[in-house]
Amino acid sequence: MSALKDRLRAELTTAMKARDSLRSSTIRMVLTAITNAEVAGSEARELSDEDVIAVLATESKKRREAAEAFDDGNRPELAQKERDEAAVIADFLPAQLSEDEIRDLVAAAVEQTGAAGEGMKAMGKVMGVVTPQTKGRADGAQVAAEVRRQLTS
Structure with a gap:
């Protein structure tokens, strides 16, 4: 159990x-x-x-x-x-990630996947790397918004 x-x-x-x-x-x-x-x-x-x-x-x-x-x-x-x-x-969930921590995780994932110049078509690749790291510790919509922001800037 x-x-x-x-x-x-x-x-x-x-x-x-x-x-x-x-x-x-x-x-x-x-x-x-x-x-x-x-x-x-x-x-x-x-x-x-x-x-x-x-x-x-x-x-x-x-x-x-x-x-x-x-x-x-x-x-x-x-x-x-x-x-x-x-x-x-x-009280029962793991400590939530701050916006800075999410930004850093997404930046590392973008770098790891080489998605920096690909734009939005690389979103799935980046989310595939970031999601296991943030599961239960951050809202998926918040993570997706940060991925979008970093891929479009």
Whole structure:
């Protein structure tokens, strides 16, 4: 069993004992998403820590997008609830990369692939190198935007 999944279960117990409803409901939601990922497909399987991190990153992204949608819909209380849930999920994700770190990783990938003069047609090559390095540690859209910026400049 994944160590991260065990940690989530232990944190759920702690949150329930502390009567922290936000934390316990968010962790329950994440554990449900993990279970759904385990039983999806043709046969059930146990997720590795890397797979659990991918599920957590997806759930975190859902919360960010929902918060933006609620802000656009002038529902600040619901947007704040989504942000609070995203903060709980972030406790279980690896430390996020800063913009400078992403810029450096992309620059190194552009250099490594020799994509500097090729423009946007080299985006797939560069993303193929950068994505494994940023998985779970940076938003894919943010990474793609930086790749685009560096390839077009």
